[in-house]
Amino acid sequence: MEKDKIRVLICDDDVDFRQLMCFWLESKGYSAISVSNGEEAIKVIQNENPDIVFMDLHMPILDGVDTIKKIRSFDKDIPIIMISAYVDDPKITLASKYGVSGIFYKGADFKEGLSLLETILRTHKKLKNH
Numbered sequence: 001m002e003k004d005k006i007r008v009l010i011c012d013d014d015v016d017f018r019q020l021m022c023f024w025l026e027s028k029g030y031s032a033i034s035v036s037n038g039e040e041a042i043k044v045i046q047n048e049n050p051d052i053v054f055m056d057l058h059m060p061i062l063d064g065v066d067t068i069k070k071i072r073s074f075d076k077d078i079p080i081i082m083i084s085a086y087v088d089d090p091k092i093t094l095a096s097k098y099g100v101s102g103i104f105y106k107g108a109d110f111k112e113g114l115s116l117l118e119t120i121l122r123t124h125k126k127l128k129n130h
Helices: 015-027 038-048 064-074 090-096 110-123
Strands: 007-011 031-035 052-056 080-084 102-105
Touching: 007 015, 007 038, 015 031, 015 110, 031 038, 038 052, 038 064, 052 064, 052 110, 064 080, 064 090, 080 090, 080 110, 102 110
Parallel strands: 007 031, 007 052, 052 080, 080 102
Antiparallel strands: none
C-alpha cells in the first residue's frame, strides 16, 4: 500500500490537536487535510474525496454525530474514525448507529491512532487495492 496516495481528513475544532495529528500523519507518509467543523468536513468529502476520516464528536456548528449522519446520506462507505476525549461518551453510541470504523481517544498515543488507521485501510474494501 502506498501511503502517499492515502488522504486523511481530520475534523476537530481543537486547532492544536488538528495540527499535531496532521503533522504526525504526514511524518508517516500520509496526506492530511484539516477542517474545524462538520460543515467543512462535508464539503471536503464531497469535493476532495479523502480516503478516511477522523471525526471529533464534540464540535460547534455541526457536531460529529450529525456530521456522520449527513455524510452517510451521500457516502455509505468512507471509513470514519470517531475522536473523543471521553471514554464513556454517550455520543459514541449515537454515532455508531451510522457506521463508524473505530474510535480514537484524545488521551491516547498517536501510535494507537496510526495502528487503527492502518488496520482499517487494510480491511476496508475500497482501499485494499491502494
